[in-house]
Structure formats: C-alpha cells, structure tokens
Amino acid sequence: xxxxxxxxxxxxxxxxxxxxxxxxxxxxxxxxxxxxxxxxxxxxxxxxxxxxxxxxxxxxxxxxxxxxxxxxxxxxxxxxxxxxxxxxxxxxxxxxxxxxxxxxxxxxxxxxx
Amino acid sequence: xxxxxxxxxxxxxxxxxxxxxxxxxxxxxxxxxxxxxxxxxxxxxxxxxxxxxxxxxxxxxxxxxxxxxxxxxxxxxxxxxxxxxxxxxxxxxxxxxxxxxxxxxxxxxxxxxx
Numbered sequence: 001x002x003x004x005x006x007x008x009x010x011x012x013x014x015x016x017x018x019x020x021x022x023x024x025x026x027x028x029x030x031x032x033x034x035x036x037x038x039x040x041x042x043x044x045x046x047x048x049x050x051x052x053x054x055x056x057x058x059x060x061x062x063x064x065x066x067x068x069x070x071x072x073x074x075x076x077x078x079x080x081x082x083x084x085x086x087x088x089x090x091x092x093x094x095x096x097x098x099x100x101x102x103x104x105x106x107x108x109x110x111x112x113x
Numbered sequence: 114x115x116x117x118x119x120x121x122x123x124x125x126x127x128x129x130x131x132x133x134x135x136x137x138x139x140x141x142x143x144x145x146x147x148x149x150x151x152x153x154x155x156x157x158x159x160x161x162x163x164x165x166x167x168x169x170x171x172x173x174x175x176x177x178x179x180x181x182x183x184x185x186x187x188x189x190x191x192x193x194x195x196x197x198x199x200x201x202x203x204x205x206x207x208x209x210x211x212x213x214x215x216x217x218x219x220x221x222x223x224x225x226x227x
Binding site (some may be wrong): 104 | 122147149154155156157158162203211213214215216217219220
C-alpha cells in the first residue's frame with residue numbers, strides 16, 4: 001500500500017526558530033511536493049523536487065527552503081519561523097509524469113507563536 | 114496557464130439528498146482533471162480522475178463526475194449524501210503537456226445534516 005509519512009502531526013515553535021518538516025515516501029517516486037493549506041486559499045505549492053538534489057520553486061517559496069538528499073525523503077525548512085507561517089503543511093509524492101496521481105501525507109499542523 | 118474555480122466554499126445538504134460540487138477550469142489544452150477528498154485531520158486522497166476517453170467518470174464512495182468540454186466543467190455528484198461524506202473536496206487540473214504540476218481549487222466544504 002502506498003505510504004507518505006510526515007514525521008509530525010502537530011508542531012509548536014517560537015518565532016525565529018529554525019523548523020524542519022520531514023516527509024518520507026516508500027513508493028520509489030521521482031517527484032515530491034510541499035504544499036501549504038490555509039482556509040479559503042486551498043493548496044498552494046511551496047517547492048517540488050523531480051529528482052534527488054533537484055528542486056524547483058512553486059508559487060510561494062519565500063521564507064522556505066527544501067532538501068532532497070535521498071529519493072525517499074523531502075524536507076521543508078523554515079529558516080526563521082514567523083507567525084504568518086502558521087498553517088497546515090502537506091507533502092505529496094508522484095511517480096514520473098503523465099497522468100500519475102499524487103499521494104498525500106496526513107499533514108503537519110504548524111503553529112508559530 | 115491553467116486555473117480552477119470551485120463555486121461555493123461551503124455546501125450544505127441533508128442526508129439522502131443529492132450532492133453537487135461545482136468545478137470550472139480554464140486550460141489552453143484538454144486537461145487532466147481530478148477530484149480529491151480530505152477528511153478531518155487527514156491528507157488528501159483521490160476520489161476520481163479524468164484523463165481521456167469516457168467523459169463520465171466513476172470514483173470511490175459512489176461519487177462521479179462528468180467532463181463537459183463545452184462548459185469547461187467537471188462537477189462532482191453523488192445521488193444520496195451520507196453523513197460520512199462530510200469533508201473538504203478539492204478539484205485539480207493539470208495540463209498534460211505542461212509542467213505536470215496540478216493546480217488546485219480553493220476547496221469546498223461539504224456539510225451533511227441528519
């Protein structure tokens with residue numbers, strides 16, 4: 001069965017802290033994605049990666065960075081967390097291109113105080 | 114460029130009533146279309162997708178959607194709502210020949226009353 005695992009369901013951090021959100025998939029997928037989900041705004045793409053060590057900016061990359069050192073793991077990094085980064089973060093993975101669908105993790109709800 | 118519009122951020126129905134969630138898209142080419150569902154405190158899971166072929170697509174849990182090119186629509190329906198259908202629903206569109214990155218709508222929250 002397909003599995004995308006996000007390391008934390010809930011996270012509380014303080015303003016200015018460096019925050020790591022981890023995502024692991026067990027399907028050997030090439031593509032991985034980080035989204036941010038806010039009420040009324042739907043899903044907005046932060047970054048995606050189509051291969052190890054490769055990354056591309058999405059629609060809202062400011063204030064975030066990513067790391068993909070291994071195929072199965074894609075990390076989202078908040079260099080200096082701010083209160084406006086309080087949100088639900090969703091990771092997804094997908095095999096190749098074509099019409100292959102995305103598989104999502106359960107999400108990490110981050111609160112920055 | 115592609116975009117997705119979901120009409121109505123909230124839709125409320127009674128149990129047993131018809132469910133209709135609207136999705137309109139804009140795309141320069143015939144797109145791939147998806148509906149995802151998100152239950153409380155969970156990630157998104159695929160309900161159904163349209164790529165090519167038959168325009169009426171059946172998904173899980175009794176949902177179906179019809180691709181209408183002339184109306185640029187991909188509305189989601191279910192004949193009879195169940196309490197367990199209460200969730201957030203997202204429509205997504207992807208250009209088959211483009212960047213392979215889907216664009217998501219803002220979501221519609223389905224509320225089911227007993």
